[in-house]
Structure formats: C-alpha cells, structure tokens
Amino acid sequence: MRPGYDPQGEPLLDSPALTLFNGLLGEPTATRLLTQLDQALAWQRPTLRLYGREHPIPRRQLWMGDPDARYRYSGRDFLPEPWHPAVSTIRAAVNRRLADAGLSARFNSVLLNRYADGEERMGWHSDDEPELGPDPLIAAVSLGAERPLRFRWKDRSAEAFNVWLPHDSLLVMGAGVQDRLQHALQPRRLPGMRISLTFRLVNPGSPVA
Template sequence: MPTDILLSDPPLWLTTPLLGEPQASELLARLDAELAWQRPTLRLYGREHPIPRRQVWMGDPEARYRYSARDFHPDPWHPAVAALRDRVTDALAASGTPARFNSVLLNRYADGEERMGWHSDDEPELGCDPLIAAVSLGAERPLRFRGKPGVARPGDAGPLSPFNVWLPHDSLLVMGPGAQGALQHALLPRKIPGLRISLTFRWVVG
C-alpha cells in the first residue's frame, strides 16, 4: 500500500488504498444501511446544539468516553467494523507501528455541508500521546490541520502554516503520538456532494 509521509514530527501519514474494490464501496453501503446513526446534542455556551453530522460510538464495553460534558457508552462492535479494525491493526503492524484499538468513533457526513469543527483528540480517556487511525470511505474531502495555539514546534522549526490533507475513498490517515498535542484538525464545509463515512480508531484508557 503506497504511503505518503505528511509530517515526520509529529508523525502524520496517509495510506491508500486500504481495502481495495469492491470491498471498500460495499463496506460504505453496509455501514450506511446497518448502523443506528445518531445526532446527539452538545452544550456550547450554555445552549444545546445538535451536531452537524451523524455518529456512532462503538467498542469494548469499558470504552466509555466523555466529550463536551456528555458521557458516551459504546455500542457493541459491528462485525464489519471489527474486521476493519483488525485490518487497520495489521496494516500498522506491517509498517512497523504496532497499535491496538478498543473503540471507534464513526461519523456520517451526508454531504459537504455537514462538518466537524476545530479540535484535537486529546481527551483524558485517550491517555498521553494517543495514536489515532482514521479510515475514510465515500466522498473525498480535505481535513484541515493547523498548529495548536501556544504550542511550539520541535527544535528551531517555525510556526506551522495551516494545510489540507485530502482524504480519498478507501484511505487510512494515521496521526501518531504527539500529533494531538501539537495539532488541531477540522472537516470544514465544502460544496462537495456525496456521502462520506469516517472511522477513527483509538484506545480508551480503562
């Protein structure tokens, strides 16, 4: 699988394709049809707002997660998602980056108007310097990155200019240890048609 090294410190790389066709498109259709997609509300500035996408939190029973003052309890592993988790684990092991995952956040974007705001996956439940592996299925969209405000880059490196990483169908983006401490990312609205489902695999510390 061809791999594009986007950053070396913190490590950020993109691999595509992960599954190949027709498996990737079949998985996209299956997840869209079979999962119990939800649109929870989050409290921002004292008001409840529905998130601008649909999602499912899935994983081992103990992989509970707290985000924006809400507790999320995982749905059981869907067989197709568990198989994808194992495929991602094998791909990382083959690249010399062993990892394990007990949970995954799936986000469903119906079109380019649905989005995810600026954030880092740095909640305490994820431990120190987590590795996040993100699989993209469906419409290709750019994930926008920027340096986290107030965090200096290693050595004598200057400020990190914001940049896009285009995530094609059937791709694997790996944000290695240190990426969440140094970077923020967002899926900003774009006039791009088509369904996209992302799966971000992670390890929740018990």
C-alpha cells in the same frame, strides 16, 4: 500483494508523525462496507451544550467498542455500542496495515461519523481527552466522498494545511499530533456521503465525570 497496496504510506509530517495510506481495503470491499455501514448502523445525532444552549451536531455519529471503553466528548458521556462485524473487519485491516508499516497499536473503540454531504462538518479540536492517555495514536479510515481534513498548529508556528482523504484511505496521527495540532472537517460544496472511522485506545476504567 494487490495493486495499489501501500504498505509504508506517504509521510506527510515527520515530527509530529502524520502518515497517509491508500488502498486500505481494496475494491469492491471498501464500497461494500461503506454501503453496509450507511444502511445497517443506528446513526445518532446527539446534542451538545454550547454557551448554555443545546445544539444538534452537524453530522451523524456512533460510538462503538469494548464494554469498558467509555468516552467523554464536548461535555457528553458516551457508552459504546457493541462491535458491528463490518467495523471489526475494518479494524482488522487497520491493524494489518500498521503492522506492515512497523507500527504497533491496539484499538478498543472507534468513533464513526457520517457526513451526508459537504455541508456537514466537524469543528476544530484535538483528540486529547484524558481517556486517551498522554500521547495517543489515532487511526482514521475514510470511506466515500473525498474531503480535505484541515490542520493548524496550536502555536501558529507554521501555516495551516489540508490533507485530502480519498475513499479507502487511512490517516495515522501518531506521536505528538494531538499535542501540537488541531484538525477540522470544514464545510465545502462537495457532493457525496462520507463515513469516517477513528480508531483509538480508551484507557479502561478512566473516569468520565
């Protein structure tokens, strides 16, 4: 077992289940894959309609997965790009880490987001679209610059909190997280590019209309 390998992870919350794993890929693999994703993927900046106007998203992204893993987000339908070998390598590492932790999951898709610097962001949301089922498990890999993911309780029963996501880390959002919490990547004056990969299971044949 390599130094820094973290088979069980750090439990951030027990209920709902939120766990952070470090050292997912190990070096130099993590940095090599970060560079490969940055340079090899056809990053997109789609527009989303808000209050009747079209706005480009404040980051670049790419939806990837099995052919039937269609997805609807913020009023747009996304058809998946085919799996890139680098992303398949990361998915295999996620599956191994979850198995080591006694968790079972299957992922047929991934949303990749590229943040050029700390000013690029993602607003408050939950990954609770109908295509993901009633209680999805989301596995989020972070590569590149460390940034905090902000969480808040939907019922405001407790204070909001940050989870700092270092390079080569895996955040597992398990049962109940999407139902009870929202999360956001808020702008900060932090240097460096970051790529996140949020693996998920889209129910094949789910309607996108």
